[in-house]
Amino acid sequence: MMANDQEVVSRYLKGDSEAVGTVDGWISRAAWPYQRRLADRWDDVLQDVRLEVTRLLGSGKFRGESSLRTYLWRVVSHTCLDQLRAQSKWKWSDLDDLDPADEPASATTIPSRQEDKDLLLRVLDRVPRECRELWRMIVAGLSYREMSLRMDVAEGTLRVRVLRCREKAVAARRELLERRPGDGDRNITVKRPPNRAEG
Amino acid sequence: MPMNCDEAIEYLPWLLNGSLEAGESGEVRRHLATCEHCRAALNDTREAWTIFSQHLPSEALVALAYGETPAGTDPALAERHLAACPECAAELELARTSRHLEEDGKIAVFPGARRPQETSETSRSWRAAALAAGLAGLVAGSGWVYEFQHSVTLAEQLARKPAPVQETRPLPAPAPAPGGGESAQKSQIAELTQEVAASRQKLGQAQGQLADLDRQVAAIRQPQINSWVGQMGNDVTRDAESKAQEIVVPRDRFATPLLEVDPNGEPLPREIEILDANGKKVWEGSGLRATPEGEYRITFPPGFFPAPGRYKIDLYASVNGKRVPRESYKIRVQ
Numbered sequence: 001m002m003a004n005d006q007e008v009v010s011r012y013l014k015g016d017s018e019a020v021g022t023v024d025g026w027i028s029r030a031a032w033p034y035q036r037r038l039a040d041r042w043d044d045v046l047q048d049v050r051l052e053v054t055r056l057l058g059s060g061k062f063r064g065e066s067s068l069r070t071y072l073w074r075v076v077s078h079t080c081l082d083q084l085r086a087q088s089k090w091k092w093s094d095l096d097d098l099d100p101a102d103e104p105a106s107a108t109t110i111p112s113r114q115e116d117k118d119l120l121l122r123v124l125d126r127v128p129r130e131c132r133e134l135w136r137m138i139v140a141g142l143s144y145r146e147m148s149l150r151m152d153v154a155e156g157t158l159r160v161r162v163l164r165c166r167e168k169a170v171a172a173r174r175e176l177l178e179r180r181p182g183d184g185d186r187n188i189t190v191k192r193p194p195n196r197a198e199g
Numbered sequence: 200m201p202m203n204c205d206e207a208i209e210y211l212p213w214l215l216n217g218s219l220e221a222g223e224s225g226e227v228r229r230h231l232a233t234c235e236h237c238r239a240a241l242n243d244t245r246e247a248w249t250i251f252s253q254h255l256p257s258e259a260l261v262a263l264a265y266g267e268t269p270a271g272t273d274p275a276l277a278e279r280h281l282a283a284c285p286e287c288a289a290e291l292e293l294a295r296t297s298r299h300l301e302e303d304g305k306i307a308v309f310p311g312a313r314r315p316q317e318t319s320e321t322s323r324s325w326r327a328a329a330l331a332a333g334l335a336g337l338v339a340g341s342g343w344v345y346e347f348q349h350s351v352t353l354a355e356q357l358a359r360k361p362a363p364v365q366e367t368r369p370l371p372a373p374a375p376a377p378g379g380g381e382s383a384q385k386s387q388i389a390e391l392t393q394e395v396a397a398s399r400q401k402l403g404q405a406q407g408q409l410a411d412l413d414r415q416v417a418a419i420r421q422p423q424i425n426s427w428v429g430q431m432g433n434d435v436t437r438d439a440e441s442k443a444q445e446i447v448v449p450r451d452r453f454a455t456p457l458l459e460v461d462p463n464g465e466p467l468p469r470e471i472e473i474l475d476a477n478g479k480k481v482w483e484g485s486g487l488r489a490t491p492e493g494e495y496r497i498t499f500p501p502g503f504f505p506a507p508g509r510y511k512i513d514l515y516a517s518v519n520g521k522r523v524p525r526e527s528y529k530i531r532v533q
Contacts, residue, residue, distance in 0.1 A: 026301070033296040037409070040502075073301040074261055077294045081257035084290065118272060120253045125279055127250070132283060135212075135251035141423075143218035144210075159209035166212070166247040173250060 005068035009057050026069050027053065030076035037084055049079045119176055126172040131165030138162065202226045207237050211244040217498070220425050221490050255280055255287045264294035285408050292405035299398065423498040424471065424487045445531040450504050458495040458512065461526050469495065469514040469525060476509045487514065495526075504532040 011019035259269035
């Protein structure tokens with residue numbers, strides 16, 4: 001660690017106004033490109049970043065593996081990206097009344113570990129691009145009528161395409177799960193895809 | 200005729216994203232309540248939603264912006280994902296721009312934006328335009344690369360301090376640059392010009408992607424009329440006491456005020472106008488229909504209202520080609 005960085009950290013934690021100004025300047029500079037997307041949440045996010053920086057520096061997390069300025073850049077970028085994602089996330093509608101208590105609807109859908117996220121990225125990688133485009137619109141909250149107009153496709157055709165994409169994605173996930181070693185004893189339930197002939 | 204399995208399953212993605220009309224949604228839900236097979240399909244639809252919502256972890260984007268291989272993510276997979284995912288590509292460009300600013304302290308940035316005092320659409324547009332212009336100006340004006348002599352930071356002061364215990368040895372005098380300082384300056388200028396051109400190109404791409412995303416975000420930030428409300432949860436606000444009272448609508452999350460239909464009015468679709476306390480129109484829409492329960496439903500996304508305060512929702516019907524005022528509701532956004 002550079003002696004200068006150590007001194008900046010020490011003085012920052014003591015509340016030295018010059019050190020606080022320097023660190024704050026670095027934070028604001030690193031966060032500057034995100035301000036347009038964060039819009040009126042910019043100040044709040046900056047405040048979150050400052051709190052996080054104080055927490056990290058106070059608990060000795062900065063070990064000098066990079067310069068303090070680069071370390072702060074990482075913290076700022078992380079926090080800003082997470083905030084951007086949080087504000088654009090569209091959660092599906094709550095349908096609790098259709099999900100019996102003994103049937104955990106989301107057991108197969110919420111990845112809790114990095115490897116699960118990695119697996120889902122691999123599944124997504126196997127799905128045709130057109131499917132990703134279609135579902136991106138759904139996740140963004142567009143109705144099938146809006147999508148039909150935007151894509152100039154008949155509504156019925158569109159719904160069937162979306163269904164086929166869903167079947168491909170679910171099948172790809174199942175295939176990858178079966179291939180992955182060590183998943184035999186994991187509590188991941190994958191339901192059979194609907195057999196439409198049974199309906 | 201009741202909906203069959205094939206139809207119900209096709210509607211499931213839009214049941215989940217809440218964009219089905221009240222009638223469609225009701226039919227799908229009635230079918231699901233009695234069909235185990237279609238409830239299994241609903242689970243598959245949620246699973247697909249999760250898959251299609253995947254993005255590179257923010258740690259991976261930060262690592263890529265830093266020029267590192269992201270830990271725990273296959274680099275080839277990350278590259279393919281970035282090629283197919285405009286959201287992640289745009290976020291990576293933001294992180295890279297941030298990194299570039301962090302690396303090169305000579306690039307001037309405009310002062311950070313403050314929380315807006317005015318929140319009207321006009322001022323928002325103006326601010327967005329000013330920021331966009333500022334971003335473009337940052338790159339276009341390569342002459343804006345200047346020293347921060349006015350803002351000498353603590354680090355620079357510290358750097359100038361003599362090293363306390365290091366043994367000092369006389370350094371050899373620097374060799375004079377061949378050809379004098381002019382050629383060195385020219386080469387530095389050429390280097391900087393190249394860097395600026397590369398940054399301009401990257402920023403141009405990022406701006407294009409951001410503009411696309413902004414358009415998508417703008418579309419989904421509009422109120423949704425005839426929205427379906429499954430559970431009377433926190434997102435629903437109702438005027439329980441009296442129609443004359445204000446309906447309280449939270450500004451920071453989805454809200455669906457249930458607006459009672461005038462039983463004496465004609466059962467026609469309504470046009471909607473939302474006005475602020477000064478009577479200025481905030482939003483307008485059409486095609487609002489009463490639900491069988493005798494309510495109009497509009498869902499406001501978080502941040503839709505420009506500021507907390509009092510607003511009015513005025514409804515109009517088109518009777519014999521004339522626009523006639525009908526129901527009117529007072530709301531208080533907080």
